[in-house]
Amino acid sequence: METVERWTTRSDAWTPEDDNKLAEIVLRHIREGSTQLNAFVEAANLLGRTPAACGYRWNGVVRRNYSDEIKQAKQEKKSLSTLKGHFARRRTWSPDLEDTSIDGIIRALKQHERLYYELLDRNRELQEQIHSLQQEVEQLQAENRQLRDREMSSGSAADLLSEDSKTLLKIMERARKLLEAEEK
Structure with a gap:
């Protein structure tokens, strides 16, 4: 029996822990936008x-057990x-590091200050929008309560x-019976 076990279990066989580690690494690389080749190297x-x-094991065995996780990692x-693109577009304030003169630094700081005030304005607008939406929710809740009360009443x-x-x-039935009784 020992001979059979020795021939069926190789010393370099993949363990479930190895498969889990491989899956974790590949899924992380997918989430981060890296390639699977980089994941296999790691x-x-x-x-x-x-x-x-690692690539052979992933593609031949492990991948099919993680189809839902792969979809989720791709969505992430x-x-x-999308967020990185948004922040890259928003990063207009970053100073030009090549221009380290006093004038360049002053221009960068002024640009940063302009962006700061733009962000403050946008924050104020969003706060007002939140407040408005909260009032609308409260109004709708009050209307809902009134309708429920009206329905109950x-x-x-x-x-x-x-x-x-x-x-x-x-x-009316008694009156009819009384009339009939009087007629008889």
């Missing part, structure tokens, strides 16, 4: 294998690249109306 250094062996990468009014109608019908 995994090879960590696991004591070649990048080719997309979100991250109209429900009890409907019950009263139903009872009154039944009472009126009983009275």
